[in-house]
Amino acid sequence: MTVKPILALDIMGGDEGPAVTIPAAALARMRYPEMRFRLYGDETVIRSALSSYPDLAAEAEIIHTDVEVLGTDKPSQILRSARKSSIGLAVGGVKAGEAHAAVSAGNTGALMALAKIGLRTMPGITRPALAALLPTMKSDVVMLDLGANAECDDENLSQFAVMGAAFARIVLGIDRPSVAILNIGEEELKGTDDHKEAADALRAVDLDFTYAGFVEGDKIGRGEVDVIVSDGFSGNIALKAIEGTARLVVELLRRAFRANLWSILGFIMSKRVLSSLRAHLDPNAHNGAVFLGLNGIVVKSHGSANVEGFANAIGVAHDLVADNIQQRIADDLARFNDQRLSAKEQQAAAE
Known part of the structure; x- marks a missing residue:
């Protein structure tokens, strides 16, 4: 260096x-x-x-x-x-x-x-994007925009994809990351005109990433793609929903393991697994959002x-x-x- x-x-x-x-x-x-x-x-x-x-x-x-x-x-x-x-x-x-x-x-x-x-x-x-790493079932995923732009057109989304892929190659060490656009369905006919036009633009080029199509919100945590592109409005809502769900799961587990003696014994026996889960979901391990x-x-x-x-x-x-x-x-x-x-x-x- x-x-x-x-x-x-x-x-x-x-x-x-x-x-x-x-x-x-x-x-x-x-x-x-x-x-x-x-x-x-x-x-x-x-x-x-x-x-x-x-x-x-x-x-x-x-x-x-x-x-x-x-x-x-x-x-x-x-x-x-x-x-x-x-x-x-x-x-x-x-x-x-x-x-x-x-x-x-x-x-x-x-x-x-x-x-x-x-x-x-x-x-x-045309517009910067806020990008960050989110934990998934496999490895981390880069997601952008997470709140810098409430409204985005197809050009913004296409540029976010290019920037997100460059970010992923550095922070995730992936030579050719896969990129998807967050949408209300995986079918090509779903979404707004901006979603469809951005998808057409990404599909037509050959760069150091693979365009993987549309992805729905419930697929974010699966880790099937490396970069997820969104407008800032939807991206921020998705981010807050993910963070809130993680806190909900942790709290429900905490209550369940304190319910009775058998629950406490179950907690002791599964402490190592729960510690691993906590470490995986710890926001400190994925800290550092970037204005690209x-x-x-x-x-x-x-x-x-x-x-x-x-x-x-x-x-x-x-x-x-x-x-x-x-x-x-x-x-x-x-x-x-x-x-x-x-x-x-x-x-x-x-x-």
Whole structure:
């Protein structure tokens, strides 16, 4: 790897702030010794937290700000003050070329707005998409968009597919991922015109992914495809439904195993299996959603992420920088547009 990633970290973001983000940065640096950090937040608080991590302190640069964006802040409040906050300055560091990527567990709306306005979309990308990993019966699946765009046309969906496939090749290590579009049915006649036109466009090109058709919501967890493409409205609803169902299952199991003595004995006997299930469903193990399609890398961590979870989000940012996700998307999009134009010209000539 020729690039030594410099990451801009919003230290004050998340439920626990520096109590999580500082030890997570130290853990991530142990995993990736070549990585460097710019730490944004209250300098006094950061230096106090760094006292337990001298190796990190020796390599990290602190950029002070006492402006914070709270999770309860409204969009109108955010845009007035967020640029001077730890979350805003972290994104600004990427825009200024001082860092290769930004990572924050702060206010999602603020991060999304600042990233869109500050970094803008890459040439040829009409809208960015929020992508993340979700657990399935087999392996993780990349899903996008998860809430950045409520409405999407066929061009947006096609671009999401190209970006999602590039993301999957890096984070999942799959040379030729399979890509499907979330729909109300698997039949080609199902869905809106935008769904059908996006499917036609993806079917007509030959890139480093395989178009697998439509997939229904109940198939997301099966792991039959590597990338699932959706508009942000449907994708966010699907994501929240999956998260809610996982919490429901865990709670029902907890109640069932506490029902009586025999249930408690059953819990003891199946503890290893349940621990494996919990680990598989743990959001910290899949932490690190990414805004794809921007002129810069921005990773969103769960606000409730623990040290391991935030370190995993930092790891996602590291891998995207190391494997040059921006250039991969640009190259794949150029090939996609060339092939789509050629297909349209051939169809027009045939008619």
